Amino acid sequence: MKHWLSKILFFLFIALHTAQADPLPSWNAGAAKEAIVEFVEKTTRQGSPDFVPEPERIAVFDNDGTLWPENPMPFQLAFTIDELKRRLPDETNWNDDPTVTAALSGDLPTLMADNYKGLFHIIELVASGLTTEDFAERVRAWFSTARHPRFERPYDQLAYQPMLEVLTHLRANGFKTFIVSGGGSEFMRTFTEKTYGIPPEQVVGSTTRVVYELRDEGPVLVKTMDGLFIDDRSGKPAGIQQFIGRRPIAAFGNSDGDLQMLEYTTISNPRPSLGMIVHHTDSGREYAYDSNPKSTGKLVQTLADASKRGWIVIDMKNDWATIFGP
Amino acid sequence: MKHWLSKILFFLFIALHTAQADPLPSWNAGAAKEAIVEFVEKTTRQGSPDFVPEPERIAVFDNDGTLWPENPMPFQLAFTIDELKRRLPDETNWNDDPTVTAALSGDLPTLMADNYKGLFHIIELVASGLTTEDFAERVRAWFSTARHPRFERPYDQLAYQPMLEVLTHLRANGFKTFIVSGGGSEFMRTFTEKTYGIPPEQVVGSTTRVVYELRDEGPVLVKTMDGLFIDDRSGKPAGIQQFIGRRPIAAFGNSDGDLQMLEYTTISNPRPSLGMIVHHTDSGREYAYDSNPKSTGKLVQTLADASKRGWIVIDMKNDWATIFGP
Numbered sequence: 001m002k003h004w005l006s007k008i009l010f011f012l013f014i015a016l017h018t019a020q021a022d023p024l025p026s027w028n029a030g031a032a033k034e035a036i037v038e039f040v041e042k043t044t045r046q047g048s049p050d051f052v053p054e055p056e057r058i059a060v061f062d063n064d065g066t067l068w069p070e071n072p073m074p075f076q077l078a079f080t081i082d083e084l085k086r087r088l089p090d091e092t093n094w095n096d097d098p099t100v101t102a103a104l105s106g107d108l109p110t111l112m113a114d115n116y117k118g119l120f121h122i123i124e125l126v127a128s129g130l131t132t133e134d135f136a137e138r139v140r141a142w143f144s145t146a147r148h149p150r151f152e153r154p155y156d157q158l159a160y161q162p163m164l165e166v167l168t169h170l171r172a173n174g175f176k177t178f179i180v181s182g183g184g185s186e187f188m189r190t191f192t193e194k195t196y197g198i199p200p201e202q203v204v205g206s207t208t209r210v211v212y213e214l215r216d217e218g219p220v221l222v223k224t225m226d227g228l229f230i231d232d233r234s235g236k237p238a239g240i241q242q243f244i245g246r247r248p249i250a251a252f253g254n255s256d257g258d259l260q261m262l263e264y265t266t267i268s269n270p271r272p273s274l275g276m277i278v279h280h281t282d283s284g285r286e287y288a289y290d291s292n293p294k295s296t297g298k299l300v301q302t303l304a305d306a307s308k309r310g311w312i313v314i315d316m317k318n319d320w321a322t323i324f325g326p
Numbered sequence: 327m328k329h330w331l332s333k334i335l336f337f338l339f340i341a342l343h344t345a346q347a348d349p350l351p352s353w354n355a356g357a358a359k360e361a362i363v364e365f366v367e368k369t370t371r372q373g374s375p376d377f378v379p380e381p382e383r384i385a386v387f388d389n390d391g392t393l394w395p396e397n398p399m400p401f402q403l404a405f406t407i408d409e410l411k412r413r414l415p416d417e418t419n420w421n422d423d424p425t426v427t428a429a430l431s432g433d434l435p436t437l438m439a440d441n442y443k444g445l446f447h448i449i450e451l452v453a454s455g456l457t458t459e460d461f462a463e464r465v466r467a468w469f470s471t472a473r474h475p476r477f478e479r480p481y482d483q484l485a486y487q488p489m490l491e492v493l494t495h496l497r498a499n500g501f502k503t504f505i506v507s508g509g510g511s512e513f514m515r516t517f518t519e520k521t522y523g524i525p526p527e528q529v530v531g532s533t534t535r536v537v538y539e540l541r542d543e544g545p546v547l548v549k550t551m552d553g554l555f556i557d558d559r560s561g562k563p564a565g566i567q568q569f570i571g572r573r574p575i576a577a578f579g580n581s582d583g584d585l586q587m588l589e590y591t592t593i594s595n596p597r598p599s600l601g602m603i604v605h606h607t608d609s610g611r612e613y614a615y616d617s618n619p620k621s622t623g624k625l626v627q628t629l630a631d632a633s634k635r636g637w638i639v640i641d642m643k644n645d646w647a648t649i650f651g652p
Contacts, residue, residue, distance in 0.1 A: 268544025
């Protein structure tokens with residue numbers, strides 16, 4: 001018994017040691033990388049004063065601007081505009097909709113005004129009346145053909161490699177990773193599992209009501225424009241409570257839409273906690289913006305609060321050796 | 327290498343064989359027990375034509391009447407009435423509320439009328455204005471002192487032993503188990519992890535909006551009476567879509583409130599599926615009711631549809647050797 005047990009332990013040791021050599025190879029050495037590695041170490045090591053039981057290891061991630069780009073516009077908006085164009089010949093009443101006109105003429109400020117009111121309106125418009133399956137089918141079709149205008153890749157191949165490593169490192173250490181994003185839940189669920197390894201039930205997003213119908217071909221859920229829940233700003237802690245029901249111990253965001261999620265995760269949390277902000281500082285490899293973004297992603301208050309709150313700012317240009325995967 | 331590998335495999339084999347000897351010891355032999363064992367076997371055995379990949383092994387369970395009793399009234403209603411009584415001296419305006427009067431006089435039909443309108447009203451009333459943490463604290467305090475009038479146990483020690491075995495057996499085979507119940511999410515989350523091994527993020531229930539506030543003592547979420555979502559009947563598939571985002575392959579219910587969840591799980595599902603109905607037939611050890619329940623739990627349409635839909639009816643009296651754990 002002793003002989004084979006020692007062999008197993010030896011191989012386990014080698015395996016673990018190899019895997020843990022550098023869990024974040026796309027990160028340059030620095031405070032941000034250290035903060036992640038140390039947080040995971042101290043919350044998962046048995047006997048550590050900061051040990052957190054596995055069920056409480058909840059980590060939440062904003063999506064647009066945190067796990068992948070949100071320029072030149074959020075990818076769901078790019079999808080929505082393409083859908084408006086594709087369906088406009090059949091949906092003649094859309095011609096009278098000023099929000100549609102704004103979208104088709106690329107008038108982002110109008111769509112973003114009043115807490116993204118116009119943006120959510122057109123997002124709902126291209127989904128309303130569809131079954132959730134038909135909607136997901138259209139999203140998948142779009143991802144399979146559309147290309148990002150600058151990076152010339154399918155949009156779902158633009159996840160930030162350093163953030164994929166964070167997701168993997170957290171999960172390898174018993175963390176459950178969730179998306180908590182202003183994006184539409186059903187839009188995001190078409191790619192989160194493949195792109196981030198995050199299953200649909202760990203996606204918290206903006207939603208409208210769906211209505212159940214038992215049709216001849218089987219049961220369906222039909223998307224409506226009613227009961228909009230916007231999972232942004234104060235909506236993020238509310239969404240976390242409604243969907244997860246447990247306070248996260250780690251939160252990653254990149255904009256003022258993530259302020260309250262970072263507060264909720266880190267202020268007066270009886271558990272040790274980690275708040276991190278992806279700061280877009282790399283116009284060469286990605287984009288550089290904070291106070292004056294071209295679309296979404298304004299980062300002013302959250303950045304101003306960072307030192308007071310102990311949130312770690314990730315400087316994309318200096319902290320990330322690689323931006324996108326191969 | 328070969329030597330220790332064979333030893334490991336041998337011990338694994340013994341361990342698995344022992345664990346799988348009878349995963350459902352509280353079930354009598356019969357069609358219901360067989361259906362569960364066979365469904366798990368065929369959906370998890372590699373190479374089986376009915377194999378389902380692990381991420382898609384979603385099983386949903388109603389709570390009241392399916393995992394524990396709902397007589398003489400749903401336990402959340404018992405809590406709510408006790409809370410109304412406790413707080414009535416301080417909440418003098420409650421005296422003018424006819425629903426409160428109905429609740430305090432035990433007038434269940436009034437509370438249940440119009441799709442449980444009165445019931446949800448008083449449930450919201452005792453939670454409204456509280457932070458989610460304060461509410462959870464009150465629920466926990468109640469569970470620690472209240473006793474079921476007939477079984478004279480704490481309410482959270484009345485889980486059905488056979489159903490606990492089903493939950494455990496499913497999870498041991500890579501299923502993710504969810505509660506999908508008309509009960510309040512925040513009420514249920516105080517006990518589901520301890521009682522059923524189901525973490526808060528796998529509880530789908532009825533909800534009202536919560537509002538985020540950053541107070542001096544830290545961030546809180548305050549319960550309101552707005553935006554009621556009732557996770558019952560057609561609300562169940564809608565809740566499953568919003569919270570889980572993936573169609574279940576197994577559903578367990580006990581009443582007409584579970585009809586649509588059973589339909590959604592089993593009709594035209596491209597995956598193999600299992601629908602089961604707990605039929606309360608045991609007045610000696612528990613309760614016997616279907617078409618004429620004393621409180622919630624009416625079971626008429628769902629029972630009538632069972633043979634047409636291939637749903638398996640669990641006859642509590644004959645299928646369960648034990649009802650409650652020790």
